[in-house]
Amino acid sequence: MIEDICKRAKAASVQMVGLSAEQRNSALCCMADALEANVDDILLANAVDVRAAEGRGLKAALLDRLSLDQKKVGNMARELREVAALADPIGTVLSSYVHPNGLIIKQLRVPMGVVGVIYESRPNVTSDSAGVCVKSGNAVILRGGSDALQSNLCIGKILREALLNTDVPVDAVQVVNSSDRRDAEELMGMRRYIDVLIPRGGADLINTVIEKSKIPVIETGTGNCHIYLEEDTDLDMALPIIINAKTQRPGVCNAAEKLLINSKIAEKYLPKIITELRKYKVEIRGDQKTCQIMPDVIEATEQDWYTEYLDLIIGIKIVEDLTEAISHINKYGTKHSEAIITYDAAKAARFMQEIDSAAVYWNASTRFTDGNQFGLGTEIGISTQKLHARGPMSIQHLTTTKHVIEGNGQTRK
Amino acid sequence: MIEDICKRAKAASVQMVGLSAEQRNSALCCMADALEANVDDILLANAVDVRAAEGRGLKAALLDRLSLDQKKVGNMARELREVAALADPIGTVLSSYVHPNGLIIKQLRVPMGVVGVIYESRPNVTSDSAGVCVKSGNAVILRGGSDALQSNLCIGKILREALLNTDVPVDAVQVVNSSDRRDAEELMGMRRYIDVLIPRGGADLINTVIEKSKIPVIETGTGNCHIYLEEDTDLDMALPIIINAKTQRPGVCNAAEKLLINSKIAEKYLPKIITELRKYKVEIRGDQKTCQIMPDVIEATEQDWYTEYLDLIIGIKIVEDLTEAISHINKYGTKHSEAIITYDAAKAARFMQEIDSAAVYWNASTRFTDGNQFGLGTEIGISTQKLHARGPMSIQHLTTTKHVIEGNGQTRK
Numbered sequence: 001m002i003e004d005i006c007k008r009a010k011a012a013s014v015q016m017v018g019l020s021a022e023q024r025n026s027a028l029c030c031m032a033d034a035l036e037a038n039v040d041d042i043l044l045a046n047a048v049d050v051r052a053a054e055g056r057g058l059k060a061a062l063l064d065r066l067s068l069d070q071k072k073v074g075n076m077a078r079e080l081r082e083v084a085a086l087a088d089p090i091g092t093v094l095s096s097y098v099h100p101n102g103l104i105i106k107q108l109r110v111p112m113g114v115v116g117v118i119y120e121s122r123p124n125v126t127s128d129s130a131g132v133c134v135k136s137g138n139a140v141i142l143r144g145g146s147d148a149l150q151s152n153l154c155i156g157k158i159l160r161e162a163l164l165n166t167d168v169p170v171d172a173v174q175v176v177n178s179s180d181r182r183d184a185e186e187l188m189g190m191r192r193y194i195d196v197l198i199p200r201g202g203a204d205l206i207n208t209v210i211e212k213s214k215i216p217v218i219e220t221g222t223g224n225c226h227i228y229l230e231e232d233t234d235l236d237m238a239l240p241i242i243i244n245a246k247t248q249r250p251g252v253c254n255a256a257e258k259l260l261i262n263s264k265i266a267e268k269y270l271p272k273i274i275t276e277l278r279k280y281k282v283e284i285r286g287d288q289k290t291c292q293i294m295p296d297v298i299e300a301t302e303q304d305w306y307t308e309y310l311d312l313i314i315g316i317k318i319v320e321d322l323t324e325a326i327s328h329i330n331k332y333g334t335k336h337s338e339a340i341i342t343y344d345a346a347k348a349a350r351f352m353q354e355i356d357s358a359a360v361y362w363n364a365s366t367r368f369t370d371g372n373q374f375g376l377g378t379e380i381g382i383s384t385q386k387l388h389a390r391g392p393m394s395i396q397h398l399t400t401t402k403h404v405i406e407g408n409g410q411t412r413k
Numbered sequence: 414m415i416e417d418i419c420k421r422a423k424a425a426s427v428q429m430v431g432l433s434a435e436q437r438n439s440a441l442c443c444m445a446d447a448l449e450a451n452v453d454d455i456l457l458a459n460a461v462d463v464r465a466a467e468g469r470g471l472k473a474a475l476l477d478r479l480s481l482d483q484k485k486v487g488n489m490a491r492e493l494r495e496v497a498a499l500a501d502p503i504g505t506v507l508s509s510y511v512h513p514n515g516l517i518i519k520q521l522r523v524p525m526g527v528v529g530v531i532y533e534s535r536p537n538v539t540s541d542s543a544g545v546c547v548k549s550g551n552a553v554i555l556r557g558g559s560d561a562l563q564s565n566l567c568i569g570k571i572l573r574e575a576l577l578n579t580d581v582p583v584d585a586v587q588v589v590n591s592s593d594r595r596d597a598e599e600l601m602g603m604r605r606y607i608d609v610l611i612p613r614g615g616a617d618l619i620n621t622v623i624e625k626s627k628i629p630v631i632e633t634g635t636g637n638c639h640i641y642l643e644e645d646t647d648l649d650m651a652l653p654i655i656i657n658a659k660t661q662r663p664g665v666c667n668a669a670e671k672l673l674i675n676s677k678i679a680e681k682y683l684p685k686i687i688t689e690l691r692k693y694k695v696e697i698r699g700d701q702k703t704c705q706i707m708p709d710v711i712e713a714t715e716q717d718w719y720t721e722y723l724d725l726i727i728g729i730k731i732v733e734d735l736t737e738a739i740s741h742i743n744k745y746g747t748k749h750s751e752a753i754i755t756y757d758a759a760k761a762a763r764f765m766q767e768i769d770s771a772a773v774y775w776n777a778s779t780r781f782t783d784g785n786q787f788g789l790g791t792e793i794g795i796s797t798q799k800l801h802a803r804g805p806m807s808i809q810h811l812t813t814t815k816h817v818i819e820g821n822g823q824t825r826k
Contacts, residue, residue, distance in 0.1 A: 014743075017766060097788040103777055105787055112799050113769065191623070195799045210604070210627060216800040217629070237822050244824035330427075352817050353430060356526065364516055364820030373825070374518055374816070375510040386525050386608050386813035387629040388801035400799035403787070404765050407777030409650050411657035412786070 002186040005141055005174050006193035009114045012171035013139040016111060019167055021088035024134055027166035028084035031134070032077040034162035035127060035155070039073045045154035046123060053121075053147050061251030061310050066121040066147055076127045076155075079378045083131040086377045089396045090137050104406045109399045111137030113195040116187060117380070118143045118209055120201035123151035129198075130159055130173045132380045136398040139172045141194065143187055145201070146179030153177055188213040195400075196388075200381050203308060203334075218388055218397075220381030223253030223336035224308045225366045228325040228351070230342035231262040235269060237363060238341045239276060244365040245339070247280040251310050253382060254337050254369040258305070258315045260325045266318045267293055274316075282312045289318040305332040322347055326354045333357060335384045337366040358384055358391035415599040418554055418587050419606035422527045425584035426552040429524060432580055434501035437547055440579035441497035444547070445490040447575035448540060448568070452486045458567035459536060466534075466560050474664030474723050479534040479560055489540045489568075492791050496544045499790045502809045503550050517819045522812045524550030526608040529600060530793070531556045531622055533614035536564035542611075543572050543586045545793045549811040552585045554607065556600060558614070559592030566590055601626040608813075609801075613794050616721060616747075631801055631810075633794030636666030636749035637721045638779045641738040641764070643755035644675040648682060650776060651754045652689060657778040658752070660693040664723050666795060667750050667782040671718070671728045673738045679731045680706055687729075695725045702731040718745040735760055739767045746770060748797045750779040771797055771804040 016024075035042070046068040053066055092109040099105060115138045117129045126142055133140035144152040156175030163170045176183060188197060191214045199209040203222045210217060227245060229238050245256035261270060270293050274284055284290075285300040297316070304315045305328070319325045329338050339361035340351040348362040359369045371379025371392035380398065383389045389397040429437075448455070459481040466479055505522040512518060528551045530542045539555055546553035557565040569588030576583045589596060601610060604627045612622040616635045623630055640658055642651050658669035674683060683706050687697055697703075698713035710729070717728045718741075732738045742751050752774035753764040761775040772782040784792025784805035793811065796802040802810040 014767070099781070099786065099788070103781060105781075107804075214623060216798060218800070240822065240824050248825055348819075352815075354427070357815070359816040359818060361818045362820065364818055364823040365825050367825035368512070368516060368518075368818065368823070369816070373512065375512070385629060387631070390814050391520075391816045401803050402770070403772040403782070403804045405772060405774045405777055405781065406761075407775060409653065410777040410781070411653050412661055412778050412780035 001178070002176070002183055002190065005176060006114070006187075006190045008171040009139040009141050009174060010193045012169040013111065013113045015169045016137050016139065016172060019137065021090065023167040024137065025084040027163055027168035028080050028131055028134055030162040030166050031127070031131065031159050032080035032084075034158045035073060035077040035080070038158045039070060041158070042073055042151065042154050043068060043070070045150040048150045049123075049148050058147065059311070062121055062147070064251055066123070068123055068151065072124060076124050079128055080131045083135045083378050083395065086135065086395060089399050094401060099410075101410050102408070103410050106404045107401050108404055109396070110402045112398050112400050114139045114141065114193055115398060116141045116143070116190075116194045116197040116215065118184060118187070118197065118199045118201075118205065120145040120205060121147040123148045123155060125200055126152045126155045126175065127159065128378055129380055132378055132395050132398060134168055134172055136395045138398055141174050141176065141187065143176040143184055149179050185212055188215060191215050198381055202310070218381070218383050218393070219385040220383055220393070221253040222308055222334045222384060223255070223382070224258065224306065224332065224334045225254060225256045225336050226258045226260060226329045226333060226338040227256050227366065228260040228319075228322075228329070228338070228340045229262060229265065229269070230322065230340060230344060230347055231264040232343050233265070233341045235272060238269070239273060241339065241341060241363070241365050242273060243276060243280060245367055246277065246282055246314050247312065248367055250312050253308070254367050255310070256314065256339075256366050257307070257309050258317065258332075260317050260319050260328060262325075263289070263318050263320055266290070270294060270316070277314060280312070282314055285313065285315045287317040290316045308334065322350060326351060330354075330356050336382065337361065337369040339364060339366050358382065414591070415589070415596055415603065418589060419527070419600075419603045421584040422552040422554050422587060423606045425582040426524065426526045428582045429550050429552060429585060432550065434503065436580040437550065438497040440547055440576055440581035441493050441544055443575040443579050444540070444544065444572050445493035445497075447571045448486055448490040448493070451571045452483060454571070455486055455564065455567050456481060456483070458563040461563045462536075462561050471560065472724070475534055475560070477664055479536070479564075481536055481564065485537060489537050492541055493544045496548045496791050496808065499548065499808060502812050507814060512823075514823050515821070516823050519817050520814050521817055522809070523815045525811050525813050527552050527554065527606055528811060529554045529556070529603075529607045529610040529628065531597060531600070531610065531612045531614075531618065533558040533618060534560040536561045536568060538613055539565045539568045539588065540572065541791055542793055545791055545808050545811060547581055547585055549808045551811055554587050554589065554600065556589040556597055562592050598625055601628060604628050611794055615723070631794070631796050631806070632798040633796055633806070634666045635721055635747045635797055636668070636795070637671065637719065637745065637747045638667060638669045638749050639671045639673060639742045639746060639751045640669050640779065641673040641732075641742070641751070641753045642675060642678065642682070643735065643753060643757060643760055644677040645756050646678070646754045648685060651682070652686065654752065654754060654776070654778050655686060656689060656693060658780055659690065659695055659727050660725065661780055663725050666721070667779050668723070669727065669752075669779050670720070670722050671730065671745075673730050673732050673741060676702070676731050676733055679703070683707060683729070690727060693725065695727055698726065698728045700730040703729045721747065735763060739764065743767075743769050749795065750774065750782040752777060752779050771795065
């Protein structure tokens with residue numbers, strides 16, 4: 001079954017090379033219309049998934065990701081229309097060079113071919129990923145988590161039916177009807193057909209894909225994000241950023257998971273910060289020094305410093321200085337998003353240069369690491385690796401290039 | 414040993430983040446001077462490798478790759494100076510976006526960190542790779558083939574000694590003193606320390622690295638390159654290109670390995686083409702139809718169509734039309750470089766659009782796929798994958814990006 005899906009995706013990707021931007025954009029609008037016209041079917045399928053997940057005791061942050069409502073489906077349709085409205089990335093001439101012998105050497109932006117997406121419980125990923133892939137001229141194979149299987153199959157069916165009336169081949173969008181781990185592993189070996197594999201989800205999913213995949217992978221979305229308070233900061237600046245980064249949406253990858261604080265200001269500010277976090281029901285796990293200042297705080301384990309909680313939990317550590325903050329983050333972080341809160345421009349510059357992460361912030365919430373917030377449009381994920389794309393990825397990151405060379409008989413000397 | 418090498422590379426890469434372009438360029442010039450000053454040592458070490466390889470009966474094309482002489486060492490030094498003279502890629506602002514809330518979001522070019530290079534018998538890869546890595550602010554771990562071990566160790570020692578008098582840390586360049594396969598496999602698992610792994614060599618090496626590596630890989634260098642003669646072409650245009658692409662340097666990846674010819678012109682042109690190729694001692698392996706026209710041609714096997722010979726051998730196949738040529742190339746090729754020879758612009762355009770390769774040529778030799786020929790400067794390899802870099806890779810392809818965001822207390826709504 002998996003190889004058959006891959007072959008059909010490959011054939012669809014070949015057909016898509018010849019399509020114009022208008023043909024792809026018009027298909028995206030049909031896909032959006034179809035989602036809206038079939039919202040009841042989607043919510044019905046989603047209700048089946050949600051009920052089953054509640055029965056299995058899925059935790060709140062994951063249920064929030066799984067659940068759809070009228071508004072969320074409306075947002076999925078809106079995202080597709082927004083993607084249709086973005087400038088077309090295909091065919092752009094990225095560079096042009098005339099060789100002394102007269103050869104014209106151009107580098108053009110072309111579709112990647114076949115994109116595989118392996119994800120967890122958010123069914124909106126199905127339509128968002130389909131949208132950015134069709135926009136960028138690719139065929140996509142979508143393999144979501146078992147929690148969302150009925151929702152994903154329903155959304156996939158609606159999108160494919162919509163494509164029937166367009167120039168984009170139906171097999172440009174396929175949802176794998178299986179939550180069997182062996183099928184996922186077979187998919188990860190399909191290097192002959194799939195050009196890039198994008199896992200979207202938690203650390204376990206990402207690590208499994210990295211271990212098993214023979215296809216080039218773009219790691220996305222694991223965010224053990226840090227905020228560091230330098231000794232000169234004040235709570236007017238720091239506290240709203242901490243509360244926003246930790247509590248505004250704790251289940252997403254750009255939420256803060258750790259707070260580092262300079263030892264010179266820890267005694268003065270930590271009690272107020274912890275009291276305020278607790279108002280938002282945040283559980284505190286502190287290092288030994290934090291527990292000395294606030295004896296009712298649970299002591300963090302070594303494992304805590306590596307953990308992305310995706311929940312209302314924060315790890316707090318007191319550090320001696322900027323140097324210790326930087327080395328802690330580079331050791332335990334996931335290279336996603338980290339912030340320094342300070343009025344000292346030189347310290348901020350050092351933090352932003354030496355921290356090895358996709359996004360480094362000075363006096364702002366880590367929650368901004370997002371394709372829309374960065375002005376890129378809908379994202380297909382946030383890359384935490386250094387190859388190909390880093391940070392929020394959108395349509396241009398689903399393309400590759402081709403060198404097109406025109407001559408009149410040139411041979412190499 | 415391997416983990417120790419990796420740790421030292423990582424530490425060196427952190428130190429390199431703070432270096433200026435001048436500091437890196439000056440180190441490159443010291444490296445070039447040192448190669449020239451120690452050419453006798455290099456040739457002595459290389460003679461040991463070459464003698465051993467001859468004893469093992471290494472084939473001519475590979476011996477050509479392994480052997481150094483005064484001129485080749487001079488070229489290695491010249492390459493380092495040319496890399497030093499290239500514009501600096503680090504710190505470039507690739508995009509800048511001001512969020513409606515006032516956040517300033519910039520995307521900067523930064524070093525990748527630690528680059529691993531696994532290669533075969535060309536010792537010049539040692540200094541070329543060290544050069545592009547130092548230029549782009551990276552530390553490099555070089556693991557060459559057993560054939561060239563003495564040459565590589567000698568070149569590595571000279572380059573490291575040169576770094577002692579510069580601001581670039583000595584451990585920015587390390588040559589692995591082992592040709593044990595288990596050490597190579599251990600290296601491929603060092604995801605914590607190495608940011609990208611670049612295999613440079615034949616198909617077996619590349620496939621092994623793809624199978625075993627947990628580190629993101631850029632595939633390079635396997636070139637089963639094709640030339641297709643359309644029915645309207647003539648030998649004045651076609652023959653010099655075929656001879657150049659096949660015979661000028663048969664042991665390199667952009668040499669042509671296959672000739673496809675339209676059936677309408679096969680009987681007329683093939684005898685002349687084959688006679689000419691044989692003057693250059695090229696062995697011909699033909700499909701059944703070719704053997705019917707030229708009965709003294711050896712019949713090619715199915716495996717031949719997949720094979721990169723890297724030798725004076727060419728596979729010849731008669732195809733019905735452009736469509737068959739395109740699908741043959743997309744099936745059997747390695748997505749490196751392919752050429753169409755025709756006076757028909759529409760057919761050339763279709764070939765260049767539908768062929769899924771890093772470089773597509775109209776009326777020119779495939780031998781031009783090369784960083785210097787494309788105006789990029791020294792290359793670190795030719796990528797045949799679609800992720801991150803495609804085609805000749807140079808210093809900018811050894812960088813990644815970082816989003817640097819400056820605010821004054823912004824939180825997400």
